Amino acid sequence: MLTKRIIACLDVDGGRVVKGVQFENLRDAGDPAELAKVHSESGADEIVLLDISAAHERRATLLETVRRAARQLFIPFTVGGGIRTLEDAAAVFLAGADKISINSAALADPTVITRVAERFGSQAVVVAIDAKRAEGALHWEAFTHGGRTSAGRDAIAWAREAESRGAGEILLTSMDRDGTGAGFDCELTRCVADAVRIPVIASGGAGGAQHFVEVFIEGHADAALAASIFHYGFSRIADLKQQLGAQGIPVRWPC
Amino acid sequence: MIAIVDYGAGNLVSVKKALDWLGQECAITSSPGEVAKAVKIVLPGVGHFASTAALAQSGLQDAIADAIGRGIPFLGICVGMQWMFERSQESPKTCGLGVLSGECERFPGSVKSPHVGWNQLEVDPSSRLLRGVPSSSFVYFTHSFRVPLIETTVACCEYGGRFSAAVERDHLFGVQFHPEKSGTIGLKMLGKFCAL
Numbered sequence: 001m002l003t004k005r006i007i008a009c010l011d012v013d014g015g016r017v018v019k020g021v022q023f024e025n026l027r028d029a030g031d032p033a034e035l036a037k038v039h040s041e042s043g044a045d046e047i048v049l050l051d052i053s054a055a056h057e058r059r060a061t062l063l064e065t066v067r068r069a070a071r072q073l074f075i076p077f078t079v080g081g082g083i084r085t086l087e088d089a090a091a092v093f094l095a096g097a098d099k100i101s102i103n104s105a106a107l108a109d110p111t112v113i114t115r116v117a118e119r120f121g122s123q124a125v126v127v128a129i130d131a132k133r134a135e136g137a138l139h140w141e142a143f144t145h146g147g148r149t150s151a152g153r154d155a156i157a158w159a160r161e162a163e164s165r166g167a168g169e170i171l172l173t174s175m176d177r178d179g180t181g182a183g184f185d186c187e188l189t190r191c192v193a194d195a196v197r198i199p200v201i202a203s204g205g206a207g208g209a210q211h212f213v214e215v216f217i218e219g220h221a222d223a224a225l226a227a228s229i230f231h232y233g234f235s236r237i238a239d240l241k242q243q244l245g246a247q248g249i250p251v252r253w254p255c
Numbered sequence: 256m257i258a259i260v261d262y263g264a265g266n267l268v269s270v271k272k273a274l275d276w277l278g279q280e281c282a283i284t285s286s287p288g289e290v291a292k293a294v295k296i297v298l299p300g301v302g303h304f305a306s307t308a309a310l311a312q313s314g315l316q317d318a319i320a321d322a323i324g325r326g327i328p329f330l331g332i333c334v335g336m337q338w339m340f341e342r343s344q345e346s347p348k349t350c351g352l353g354v355l356s357g358e359c360e361r362f363p364g365s366v367k368s369p370h371v372g373w374n375q376l377e378v379d380p381s382s383r384l385l386r387g388v389p390s391s392s393f394v395y396f397t398h399s400f401r402v403p404l405i406e407t408t409v410a411c412c413e414y415g416g417r418f419s420a421a422v423e424r425d426h427l428f429g430v431q432f433h434p435e436k437s438g439t440i441g442l443k444m445l446g447k448f449c450a451l
Contacts, residue, residue, distance in 0.1 A: 002374045002414055003393065040438070045373055074273060076395060076436050093266045098436060121265050121302030123369065123397040168397070169371065199371045222372065252373040252393040255438060 003250045004216045005223035006237055007046045007201060008039035008230050012081075013053040015061045033068040040075050042236040043255055047073060048101065048171070048225060051081030052146070059088075063095045070096025078126055080171075089116045093124070101171055103128040104144035107151045107158070110165050117166030126201075127162040128171040131155035131188055140188055147175050155188070156195050163196045170200045171225065177205025181229070184211055189219030201225050209243040216249050257281040257449065258293035260319070260335075262309040265301035270332065273435035273442060279449050287318035295449070296322055299435075300334030304359065304400065305346035307338045316352065323354060328426040328451045330384075333398055336422065336429030345400045354427055355407055359400040366415035369399040374412050374432075376420050382409035384428045384447050385421060392440050394420070394432040401431065426451070 080101025
């Protein structure tokens with residue numbers, strides 16, 4: 001049976017994982033390459049590395065980080081942050097990424113989705129949508145630039161457009177829930193997952209195993225992503241997967 | 256040297272990385288001459304079946320067919336496996352290599368397509384490539400078209416009905432999933448291919 005994916009996200013700034021990490025037995029807890037390997041060995045189904053600095057002068061650092069992480073990673077590896085052009089994407093793929101994640105650049109010029117998909121295949125193109133609930137309605141707006149700027153687009157309509165332009169997956173982050181640990185926004189996730197035929201990765205708000213159960217069952221998510229709880233809450237993703245399996249969610253475990 | 260065939264479609268770095276990890280001498284190449292000298296050939300593939308038309312145009316298809324005729328082990332991955340067949344509903348005008356008979360078909364409308372993620376194998380124990388791989392092992396798939404169950408199927412997978420996850424005949428091997436992205440078990444399969 002096709003399993004629900006658990007994705008570990010590393011937020012990287014200047015070549016170091018930020019948001020803090022508390023793994024034991026790590027020589028260097030802030031090293032993205034080492035953390036990616038630890039997550040992979042503890043049962044992560046994929047690794048997403050997001051460069052949150054994305055400042056132009058740091059691109060070379062990012063590519064070196066991607067190269068080092070990819071060398072010992074044999075599960076799908078997605079890289080995002082500051083990818084604007086086909087050339088940016090090509091450099092990240094050459095460094096060892098399997099998929100790229102694009103957000104602001106895709107909203108600014110949606111044809112970039114098609115250009116990357118035509119060259120590298122739709123399976124390599126993840127469109128990230130940062131969605132914020134509009135007051136009092138079943139409606140979410142897409143935001144760009146790390147959630148600072150409204151794109152003036154309905155998140156569900158944008159997800160549909162991204163699919164039609166060649167996106168292979170949607171990485172959907174609830175800005176209302178991100179960092180709260182209060183659970184994924186299942187309503188948002190379900191609305192988007194039911195509107196497209198490509199997989200939807202839910203993100204933002206994971207605080208415990210029950211939140212994953214909810215987003216898979218009520219939110220119709222195909223995958224769920226988290227960062228900080230894998231650093232603080234669960235010492236091993238394996239523990240989370242065991243709990244999900246016990247509640248009837250199909251997961252890759254043991255792997 | 257193991258040739259990883261580059262026909263301009265998609266990203267071959269992950270296959271190269273996996274073979275490097277296994278300590279294999281390998282190179283990404285788009286040269287028919289290099290393919291002709293290879294001791295083994297891997298044809299990765301991502302994206303659209305139509306992109307395989309470049310193989311015929313560049314002379315790579317002839318080099319591969321000739322090598323297969325000389326008994327050189329060949330592994331097709333994803334669209335690379337689909338290309339081993341005669342055709343695909345994805346691009347009816349594009350001819351595959353046709354060393355295996357059959358046609359790649361769509362998933363039924365009852366399931367989301369593409370099929371993306373980790374799914375389980377049901378393994379035929381007689382497979383040489385999958386020897387030692389237990390049934391129910393998880394591997395990573397990402398594809399919109401599939402090969403139905405046929406005589407040469409050595410592993411199947413269930414998603415909107417069962418389909419061929421791996422095919423094998425003599426020194427020809429095809430896998431619909433990505434062994435280079437399937438963790439330890441995938442590396443083990445690639446290791447088996449390299450050791451043939």
